[in-house]
Amino acid sequence: MTELRPLTDNDLAAVQQLDLLCFEGDAFASGWWHKAVSGQGAFASVAWQDDRLLGYCLFSRVLDEAELLRIAIAPDARQRGLGARLLSHAETALRESGTAQLFLEVRLSNQPAQQLYRRAGWQQSGRRKDYYPLADGREDALIFSRTL
Structure with a gap:
């Protein structure tokens, strides 16, 4: 069973490794991952299954708006609907925290x-x-864009 949840400190190494794999060495700034863990200006959701990170999505947040900065699914886990589930999970959490508008x-x-x-x-x-x-x-x- 796949677990969808917010990013934590314990996820950082795995997220950064998957980011490098999915974006061919074009690593995303590590500061954004730390912002997401702290909830200060960013939010990220992760998808884990059997102690393996399958995907993540990362949003920046300002007031009631959020921008999708990155979304990635491990190559061997694609085409199974996980991206849609992960995006929906993040959107729900963002809506519950007061976000009204999304962009990408x-x-x-x-x-x-x-x-x-x-x-x-x-x-x-x-x-x-x-x-x-x-x-x-x-x-x-x-x-x-999308209104929540």
Whole structure:
């Protein structure tokens, strides 16, 4: 059975290791993980099964708004609905703590993520031209939002 819960200090090493795996060495700033543990400006949910971290999602928080900064599922645990469950768990916790509006940016080419967000009730609300760097140029970001 998969356990979904808020991030704790005990999760930090595993989260950072999964982050490196899923984002090919592009590690997310460690300060955000510590903010999420302390509840000061960030929130993260994790998914554990049999002493193994399967996924996480990380939001920044300001007043009644939150932005999804990262979501990742271990490669061998994908396509089983865990991303949707993890996102829903985090959204519920954010709503219960007073968050009313959610935002995120996603690469134009990242169709699986876009499908996840749309199925979860997010709507495209804008576009940032040339937002993400590529080896041979730049890629647009789609902006999604959701009211809780």
